[in-house]
Amino acid sequence: MSRREVNPVLAESALPHGLPDFASISxxxxxxxxxxxxxxxxxEVEAIATxxxxATFHNTVEALELSGRDLARASGVFFNLVGPDTNPVRNxxxxxxxxxxxxxxxTIAMDGRxxxxxxxxxxxxPDLGLTEAQERLLAKRYRESVRAGAGLRSDDQEQMRHISSRLAFLTTTFSQRILDDTNASAVVVDDEADLDGLSDGEIRAARRAAADAGHDSGYLITLELPTSQSVLTSLTDPAVRQRVFDASVNRCSRGNDHDTRELVLEIVGLRARRARLLGYTDHAExxxxxxxxxxxxxxxxxxGELTESAMRAGGRELTRLTQLADHDIGPADLTFWLERDRRSNSAVPLDDFENYxxxxxxLERGVFHAAGKLYGLRFTERGDLAGYHPDVRIWEVFSDGGRSIGLFLGDYFARPSKRGGAWMNNIVDQSTVLSTQPVVVNVLNLTKPDDGKPxxxxxxxxxxxxxxxxHALHGLLSAxxxxxxxxxxxxRDFVEFPSxxxxMWALHPDVLSHYARHHATGEPIPVALAxxxxxxxxxxTAHATIEYLAAAVLDLAWHRIAxxxxxxxVEAFERTALRSAGFVGDLIPPRYRSAYFNHIFGGGYSAGYYSYIWSEVLDAETEQWFLAEGGLQRANGQKFAEATLSRGDSVDPLVAHEKLIGRRPEIGPLLVRRGLAGE
Incomplete structure (x- = not known):
């Protein structure tokens, strides 16, 4: 019996849509x-090359595209475990x-044949008579080979091999150190009174986290991935807020085994060398x-345009908060007073909102409801199917014609084995050539409630x-x-657009009214509260815009290094880069400091963190288009799906967007949304 027959990772799954049989895999x-x-x-590649x-499109480009199916299957399983449920062996x-x-x-990209x-x-x-999708695939395969070093001299190719291999090692190490240090940096609080401002559920979760971490008593405030920690908006004790803030902002820069600063310097240096070998000025280019x-x-x-406006708005915001607090405030206090300011300016107290x-x-009456109204999708939970962790839930997804089009996995609760943040992954990619339907997963880091609690x-x-x-819809509706x-x-700078x-549908009246029911009484949300x-x-808030822009600027600065x-x-470079870009003072640190900026040093967003704001230009005007066309209607969803969600990279995404909107992207709607119009 061959290994392929006995190795459960490579075995073709008999479960719906190729869902891996996680229970059979060790x-x-x-x-x-x-x-x-x-x-x-x-x-397979040897057969193509010889x-x-x-050479034709089918015996070369398409054959290369369809090679490595076993590798894709193994990657779909393993790399969907490492992020949300790792352990020392998996690391x-x-x-x-x-x-x-x-x-x-x-080896494949540099194969000269x-x-x-x-x-x-x-x-x-131009003479091959290919479809647009085939032309794009051929062009991309050519560029990928060139960018991998296929056109370089043999000695430069060896440098490229070394750089690529070393970068892979370093970026993986970076991510692992962040997870380890984020867990190690959690703040222990001995007295429950120091947690004043947190809800009863949050306090119970902190006690449970402390017990899980081996503490006989006390409470553990675990850290989220960004610099800003959500608990800082609620904790009334300034000293506790400062402890949490310091723990967050100093991660991976304490000179211990989790320190990542030397990794940052080596990563940016290697990326710059690779760019020069390929004829680029720097990694950003x-x-x-x-x-x-x-x-x-x-x-x-x-x-730069957004930063200038945001800093002016930030000055006015700080003045208002200082007056509200009646004393000077520091970085650890900003979001606390922003929350007080928000409440004071709200006609109706928002404290009760989360109860709805x-x-x-x-999920059922909001997220899935909106997807049904727009795209005709129906979700049926499959309790008979098992995910990679007991907390993972699985839904089968059906089109409006009743056809099963894929599986959606939801993994919502935080745990020490899960890296911070939220993301979507494909376990199985959609492909008509391969007759595969998508299996996608959403991962969040919500605090898991006690049994029986909402x-x-x-x-x-x-x-x-x-x-x-x-993101999940982008995967599920792919065709x-x-x-x-x-x-x-x-x-990368388009991928955030559909998400x-x-x-926009989270608080849309037709959606909010459908799901917002009091968890205890079932009463609908009051109109005034909605x-x-x-x-x-x-x-x-100007704070949110500034902390994001600072991170995007920092990313670009690191990757303009030649x-x-x-x-x-690392710290001196950060200070210089931010001040040069117009970020004066240390009151609002970047959303991620370099030492724990996993997006760019451990993930796929290097020189691309700007993509969130770049995509938001498209998003802001698309929101206006939806509303102008009547909002939550099947016809609008169908147009958006046909133009964007179903097409993936088979067409030029910007051209497709321009056809939908009827013009080129404009920044005006984004400035209005961010409160920066006229700044």
Missing amino acids: DDDFLPAFTDAMATQIA DPRP EISQKLSTLLTDHAN LFSRIADLHARL YVIAEETAPDPGSVTALL CELDTV CLLTMDQLTTLFHEFG VDYPSQSGTSVP QVNE EAARESANTE ADDTVDD
């Missing part, structure tokens, strides 16, 4: 599975795979060449739930031929 199965899968793809027939496997998979990809066939086809692309933004200068100009936002009800969502958590489901073009496989659009919640959500530049002090 950690010991992964490395053998990846070893076999890589060997199988190398054999094919005696002239070790991930570290080994980071270099093995990078070396494997380089294969590149010769792809380059020949690319040179004749290398990255943005593949995005919808035309160049780093255009991104810098957008960030119970997780299960919001999970109530704050306004931010409600928005995050709808945001991540927007493309090739797996590498499916769903969210679009330019941001989906946020209107106050919408008004509050539509008022973007190969010959020398940087040896």
Whole structure:
């Protein structure tokens, strides 16, 4: 019996839509599975590269696209475990795979015989009679090979191999250190009185977290990934707020085993060297060449325009908060007083809002309801199917014609084995050529309630739930031929656009009225409270805009470093970069400081964190389009799905958007939304 028949990672699943049989898989199965899968793809690529027939799209580009199915299956399982449910064994496997998979990809990309066939086809692309999707796939495969170093001299190729392999190791290590230090930096509070301002449920969760961490008494305030911690809006004790803030902002920079600063310096240096080898000025130019933004200068100009306006708004906001507090306030106090300011300006107290936002009800009667009204989708929970963790729930997704189109997994509760933040992943990619339907997962980090208690969502958590489901819709409604073009496989600075659009439905009257029921009484949300919640959500604080822009500027600054530049002090570089961009003072730190900026040093957003605001330009005007066309209607959803959600990277996403809206993107609606119009 072959390994493929016995290794459950590589076995084709008999479960609906290829859902992995997680219960049959052990950690010991992964490395053998990846070893076999890589060997199988190398054999497939060898056959493509040595094919005696002239190169065609089908025997070269399409054949390469469809190779490595075992590797895709293994990756779909393993890398959907490492983020939400890791352990020391999986961390070790991930570290080994980071270099093995990078070396494997380089072996294929730098195969001179294969590149010769792809380059020949690319040179004749206009004459091949391909569809738009096929043309885009060929062009992308050619660019990927060139950007991997296929066109370089052999000695430069060796440098590229070393750089790529080393970067894979470093970025994986960076992510693991953040998780370890975020867990280690949780704040222990001995006296319950010091938690004044937190709800009873939050206090119980803090006690349970302390017990889980091995503390016989006391309470544990666990940290979220961003600098700003949500508990700071509620804790009334300034000293406790300061402890939590210090724990957050000093993560991974204390000189211990979790310190990431030396990783940051080596990562940016290697990225700069790689960019120079490929003929780019810096890593930002290398990255943005593949995005919808035309160049780093255009991104810098957008960030600069927004920063100037945001800092003026921030000055007025600080003056107002200082008057409200009647004393000077520091970085640890800002969000606390912002919350007091919000409450004082609300006609109706918003304290009761989350009592109308119970997780299960919001999911079924809000998130899924909106998807049904717009896209005709129906969700049926499959209690007979098991996820990778007991907390994971699974729904089968049906089209309005009753056809099963995929599976949606929800993993909503925080745990020490899960990295911070929220995200969406594909376990199985949609592809008509492969006859595969999507299996997608949303991951959040909500505090798990005690048994029998409801999970109530704050306004931010409600928005995050709808945001991540927007990514899920992008995957579920994909209708493309090739797996590498499916769903969210679009330019990084476009990928956030559909998810941001989906946020608009969280508080839309037709949606909110459908799900907002008091968790205890079942009473519908009062009209005045619903209107106050919408008004509050539509008022973007200057603090939120500034902390985001500071992180985006910091990302771009690190990646404008050239190969010959020398940087040896992470904190000094941060200060200089932020002040040069117009961020004066330390009152509002970036959403992520460099030492724990996982998006850019551990994830896929390097030189691309600007994408959230770049995508929001499209989102703000698309929201206006939806409302002008009548809002939550099936016809509007169908148009948006046909233009964006179903097309993935099979078309130029910006061109498709312009066809939907009827013009090129404009920044005006974003400035209005952010409260920066006329600044």
